[in-house]
Amino acid sequence: MTHERASGDGTSVDQPRHPRAYTSDLPVTGAWFPGDPVGNRQFAPVGSGRPFVLEGGGVLSDVTMAFETWGELSPAADNAILVCHALTGDSHAYGESGDGHATEGWWNGIIGTGCGIDTDRHFVVCVNSLGGCQGSTGPSSINPATGVPYGSSFPTVTTRDIVRCQASVADHLGIDRWLAVVGGSMGGMQVLEWGVMFPRRVRAIAPIATTLEATAQQVAWSAVGRTALALDPRFRGGDYYDAKPGDGPFAGLAIARAVAQITYRSAEVFDDRFARDLVDPRELFGQWDRFQVESYLDYHGEKLVRRFDANSYLVLNRTMDLHDLARDRGSMESAVRRMAGLPALTLSISSDVLYPLPQQEAIRDALRAVGGRCDHHVIESPDGHDGFLLATSEVGSYLAGFLQEVGGS
């Protein structure tokens, strides 16, 4: 493997681990843009033309949400389930890839006919988060005030801002009250905020593999990834959209992804899958010779840069660090008390080191402490945090039981 030497003028940047990964025609962002195939997307405006003021003080005009739906809304509009996506997810929670959707549905097997979230019975909605890059307003969107993408000027977003945008989509669809709001990881943070912000617009909540507030270690992991991303000279401080194809912050985004990817899985899974296998058994002692596990991380990085936007990664990742259900609500207890009337289900993955078991126990205990009801199950899986995406049969089964109960049908 050739180790390209930096020229020092910033135009040829040292990317020793990725000499082959990024082709010269790779778009600088994996964002979806108007004019791209729409696929299953629908769109809804937020704020009825008024500026949207964010919790952190930023202001956005002309906010649009991209969302998808599956199944039929009942005449009483009482069978709607909002599914909230995780950090690098988008509205395509269910379905095939292709036609505007880079990947298949991230919760296929959990959503679908006869699945835990049954599209024959439920009207399922998934909204691309504010700050995302798959059709909802985000850093890659055109700032109407300037005519160019927001880039570095995109304001800080919080989970509460995202939830308010999701509520606008509910309004748009004529849904006064969700049967349930469901999601894992970053999505689970939104589920909890739904319970606190709009307890009368939700009948039940299922926050999965998530936490009441981001912990110092979670912040540390996120921050390191973001800092590494921003170190990529091709990131250009966030204003890279006018760069040539092939010249985007791919390496930076891939490193942020790699840091995260390790925390998403477990030592056990890595050992089982990769052990100490080499990419090329004859290449061990070269400075950048690689083990299979490195190739795996590169592969996931390369996959992500093809469908995601570096700035969206920063914005959404930061919403997770800012997640604190108690903020400006006096105390965690007073925050949780607002959703005490909602039946809740939380799930843990036994091997999750990023959002470990005690954090879901804390959700359960906090709800029970204020007289609420919260079921809690631990899914035995070696897959780490990603188990909430991979253990489809267990997650689906627990969700099915919960929805049946709260839905009364």
Added chain:
Amino acid sequence: MTHERASGDGTSVDQPRHPRAYTSDLPVTGAWFPGDPVGNRQFAPVGSGRPFVLEGGGVLSDVTMAFETWGELSPAADNAILVCHALTGDSHAYGESGDGHATEGWWNGIIGTGCGIDTDRHFVVCVNSLGGCQGSTGPSSINPATGVPYGSSFPTVTTRDIVRCQASVADHLGIDRWLAVVGGSMGGMQVLEWGVMFPRRVRAIAPIATTLEATAQQVAWSAVGRTALALDPRFRGGDYYDAKPGDGPFAGLAIARAVAQITYRSAEVFDDRFARDLVDPRELFGQWDRFQVESYLDYHGEKLVRRFDANSYLVLNRTMDLHDLARDRGSMESAVRRMAGLPALTLSISSDVLYPLPQQEAIRDALRAVGGRCDHHVIESPDGHDGFLLATSEVGSYLAGFLQEVGGS
């Protein structure tokens, strides 16, 4: 906090998290150079003037080891203990800071008068590893063939190369046989290699918080850190020694350090120390506003760049990925069999997530399986992997007992 925008020409690089950390007079490397205060260092040549051929095939001329000693070598030369340092350690295992030593001894409290490794009774030696940057030959050393620092041309080093250099220091000091070879983490890998490579030159070994072979997850963590470091445009592919002060790969090295630092500690310690405290309680919603845990990581990064060299970090970190006691020895069993005659002590830190308990159990079990003797103790500590540096009283106490027994005095 001002978010410096990249200028796009590569001269002004986005370092949003470190706008104040690196002064314009900071040397591009924290390496020690001839002419700097010698402090407690001594020096020994390796190879008697012959080229030193590395396991990976590289060749070095004029290899020098910097080392330190404490205590007195007995007339029989039978009271010598070799202490092996971890990734960012150096020969200064014991003593004060100042006078050529940027930090105090990294095992103060374990080494010293009346301590676990008692300098009143033992002759203690610590050698800066080959590839390091505190006086031993490494990437920041002048390549005699070119008259400029090796930089990117420094060859791949393995634990076995490091151990051979340590053996040269033993020769230099007239030590045929160590009473014990002791070390944690990367140092523990060297301890194990001593047992296998030179079983007749060691009476006992104490590999602490280490492993028989680097696992896929350990490789993954290391590789991500190295890749992030190399992404820093100021790294210049490894040839940054002629850059201006203030223009070194500080941010890249700091990120590699930050990734590692998180794995060295535990979620529990981070929660206890930092919770969700902000650097400035009034600054939360700015894009690069920071939590205390981020400031802590920056602080450790900044500290490291002042005393370490980015290339040395890459070289030594890679020795850890390459660590595999079984390589070219048929099997792990046949490798371990070579040291079956040596009494061994291994220690685990209960909260170590990087070199977790099962890995020291594996050392113990491998030795016992071939008829060897291995004591194993678990030190209860919330400090994670760093517990081998921080739990001085427990580590020292177990070492004292072990040395008393094997030393017969």
